[in-house]
Amino acid sequence: MADTGEVYNKAIKKIRLERPQTRRNLHETNSQVCSAHIYGKCHKGRVRCVFPLCKKLQKNLPLTLMALPALVVMFLFRYLPMAGLMLAFKRFSVPKGIFGSEWIGFKNFEFLFKTSDAWIITRNTLCYNALFILLDLLLAVSMAIGLNELLCKRRAKIYQTIFMAPYFLSWVVVSFMMFSLLSVDDGLLNHLLVYFGFDSVNWYADPSKWPFILTACQMWKTIGYSTVMYISTLTGISNDYYEAALIDGATKWQQIRRITLPFLKPMMIVLTILAIGRIFYADFGLFFQLPRNSGSLYPVTQVVDTYVYRALKETGNVGMASAAGLYQSLVGFVLVVGANLIVRRIEPDSALF
Numbered sequence: 001m002a003d004t005g006e007v008y009n010k011a012i013k014k015i016r017l018e019r020p021q022t023r024r025n026l027h028e029t030n031s032q033v034c035s036a037h038i039y040g041k042c043h044k045g046r047v048r049c050v051f052p053l054c055k056k057l058q059k060n061l062p063l064t065l066m067a068l069p070a071l072v073v074m075f076l077f078r079y080l081p082m083a084g085l086m087l088a089f090k091r092f093s094v095p096k097g098i099f100g101s102e103w104i105g106f107k108n109f110e111f112l113f114k115t116s117d118a119w120i121i122t123r124n125t126l127c128y129n130a131l132f133i134l135l136d137l138l139l140a141v142s143m144a145i146g147l148n149e150l151l152c153k154r155r156a157k158i159y160q161t162i163f164m165a166p167y168f169l170s171w172v173v174v175s176f177m178m179f180s181l182l183s184v185d186d187g188l189l190n191h192l193l194v195y196f197g198f199d200s201v202n203w204y205a206d207p208s209k210w211p212f213i214l215t216a217c218q219m220w221k222t223i224g225y226s227t228v229m230y231i232s233t234l235t236g237i238s239n240d241y242y243e244a245a246l247i248d249g250a251t252k253w254q255q256i257r258r259i260t261l262p263f264l265k266p267m268m269i270v271l272t273i274l275a276i277g278r279i280f281y282a283d284f285g286l287f288f289q290l291p292r293n294s295g296s297l298y299p300v301t302q303v304v305d306t307y308v309y310r311a312l313k314e315t316g317n318v319g320m321a322s323a324a325g326l327y328q329s330l331v332g333f334v335l336v337v338g339a340n341l342i343v344r345r346i347e348p349d350s351a352l353f
Helices: 004-018 023-039 052-059 061-089 107-113 118-149 153-168 171-182 188-195 207-234 239-247 252-277 284-288 295-301 304-315 318-346
Strands: 090-093 101-103
Touching: 052 061, 061 090, 061 107, 061 318, 090 318, 107 318, 118 153, 118 207, 118 252, 118 295, 118 304, 153 207, 171 188, 171 207, 171 284, 207 252, 207 284, 207 295, 239 252, 252 318, 284 304, 304 318
Parallel strands: none
Antiparallel strands: 090 101
16 A cells, blocks of 8 residues: 555645646645545545535535524424334324334324225315415416516515415414304305395305315415515516517517516426425315314315324324324325426426436
8 A cells, every 4th residue: 555645745746737836726735635645545646635515614604503593493393303203103102102102013004094084085185285286376477477567666566565465364363254254144245145135155064165265265375475486586587688579579478478487487397396295285274274173064174184183183093193194294205206207307407306
């Protein structure tokens, strides 16, 4: 094995021949040679340097410190609890704890798949979320383009604030607002129906109307947030593109089709892939608070999350709830990877990874 001193001399000669010896390059050369001298690692004349990582951390120290609280929170509440996934395969007992509870295999998963409501909760969860993803994409992109085309930017900011405000409301608040509209006795909507000569409707006992009510409430509450995401992309488009299109005689629709939408496409793909990853997760507040736990509405409002909550509340089976959470996570992971694979085959530059 060659002596460390010989490795040092060969490495420094090779690097000096390859690059001009400016002051900066000389400093980098010494750093690389020192790392090779310290660790004695040199493969085919190339020096492996271990110090750039430390230099990058030192250079980005303020940003690293800013991100540290978020990283700690993510570790504590996202990664550390993953040890509890074994509860999905155990009959949990509080005195015995997580590790001492009896191992029962896949029996907790049988509760989800062998129940008579398995088809209903799966259908509702997937269909509602697929509809929400499609409508959110179409409406948010349309609203973002419309706000971006307004000449009065002050008015655009006012509209943007109005659209964004419902996003900050809790579903509990929204459920009381809807109850004041749909109540059988005192609801504003029923008063209007009676005033115009129609019969009042018992909204909380009629399942046929609730798919439309849930969809409308979901769009009203969340569309503003998605619109802001697309507006942030539109603000980065240079006006030079639109000026050149005007000179060429392009209409407003042609500008949107040939300039705006291509710039929005990467953001649309990313947000859609992320939404597909959560297609098996339902918004608990929407499906639990808004129908006010009405039993007659279960066929159209019962989803995986509400079903697990009600079952856990009645039976206290923690293992079953853990099995449902693990199943949702695995399905979401497969969907994200699959959707990204499809996007990568069609347009590699727009894929997440």
